[in-house]
Amino acid sequence: MLLRPSSSLLTLVAFAICLLCGPAEASTGDRLPEFRQCVNVCIRENCDPNNDPTPIPLHHRLLLWTCPQECDYTCQHIVTQRRVAAGLPVTQFHGKWPFKRFLGMQEPFSVLFSIGNLVAHSRGLAKLRQSIPASYPLRRYYELFAYLSIATWVCSAVFHTRDFKTTEQLDYFAAGAGVLYGMYYAPIRVFRLDRPTPRRRSFVRLWSVLCASMYVAHVAYLKLWRWNYTYNMAANVVVGLVQNSLWSYFSLRKWSRSRRTWTIWPGIVVAWLMSAMSLELLDFPPLWGAIDAHSLWHLGTIGPIILWYNFLVKDAQDDLATIAKTKDFKA
Known part of the structure; x- marks a missing residue:
């Protein structure tokens, strides 16, 4: 029996939590x-x-x-x-730059910007529910994306507040789940696999099992074989590139057919996120002991989130209007 997305998510989260422990690396x-x-x-x-x-x-x-x-x-x-x-370079301790605490938080700006992302997703979820009817088949996929994203940024805020093995791994596993789910629902929208045909339903079931298996394998490798930061980053980048390619293709195709401005929003979001991610490559000592490349990356993802939910709503409304016109024409 196949698990529904919500049940699969709970199972995977429970699996990840049960595995939380591992070695730390020195700097x-x-x-x-x-x-x-x-x-x-x-x-x-x-x-x-x-x-x-x-x-x-x-x-x-x-x-x-x-x-x-x-x-x-x-x-x-x-x-x-x-x-x-003495004119010597600033060095890292325990894999982190020496940040100045605020109210006991180790990386206060990363916490602040993580909360900013959380709020953006929370408002996006509210907008989805307000603007898209519950009967629309893609709404449940978008809602689950919002829930996963909220959980991801909660874990990020907790991790940057206090860096323990458990909070670090929760942050990594939550982020991995969010990125993988992004790749999961992208082809469902791009290729309209949500439409109720036997072949599409079978493919979605198979795709769901494959993505869930990839996540379990990813967590198992990190926990049971080797906690590998390079592999984790590479896996997230590859999965992110796949979904970004799908949305770029979708945006280009949609714009070439309609020439409407909102159809290029996915392309803008992809370019924006890629630019924000490039900040991670800079990795400089924190300015004023507080702001580093990682915190700026978190800041840079807030804007694309807001634009993305606006796109999801606009796309759904356009799709519903097309369906309504088709029904009127047939009538």
Whole structure:
């Protein structure tokens, strides 16, 4: 028996959560003797429960900051300030740049921009429900896209608030699910596989099983074989390129037939997202200790999201108007 999309999603999410644990990788900063010495001295002088340990602010404790982690954070910035003063480059610690916290959040601007994406998807979902009737067959695919995207950005905000193994992997697996679902529903709209014919229904079932299997295999490889950042990035890029190619083809075909402005919106979204993703290649030390290429990438995806939901609504309304005209003509 085939699972419905919602049941498949819950199964895959449960599978991913059950597998959450894995090794962490070190960075150049972790190996600096001055950093290790600083951390050791700080822990010895501030974290001994028998020697009046330095109190941790409440809002830090609520975000699970411990005394050794407070020492780690403080020493990152002490070492960074000394290196900058000596004309040495800023280095990463534990795979991350030394960001300045805000209210205990490790990467406050990435959190802020993740929330911005979440709000954009939430408003997009509301717009879908308000503007597209529930009877429209593609609406359920669009709603599931919105739900998955909201979950993705919740996980992103949590991860950038506090970087643990669990929050990191939830972020990666949620993002992977969102990207793969984008590839899943793209051909359904582009080739109108939502139309109720036996052949199309059979293909959608097969396509659903294939995409679900790819996601399970992706998570299983990362968790049970090797936690590979390069592979994870490559897999997401390839899947993203497939769906971007489909939407670019759709946009070009639609515009060549109708010459209406809104039909080029998917092409604009694709170009915008590709430009935003290119920021990841820059990977520079954070400006003012707060804004880096990754946070700017999150900022750059908010605009395309808003435009994308406008397109989905416009496309659905145009499709419904065409169906209505066809029925009137036959009548």
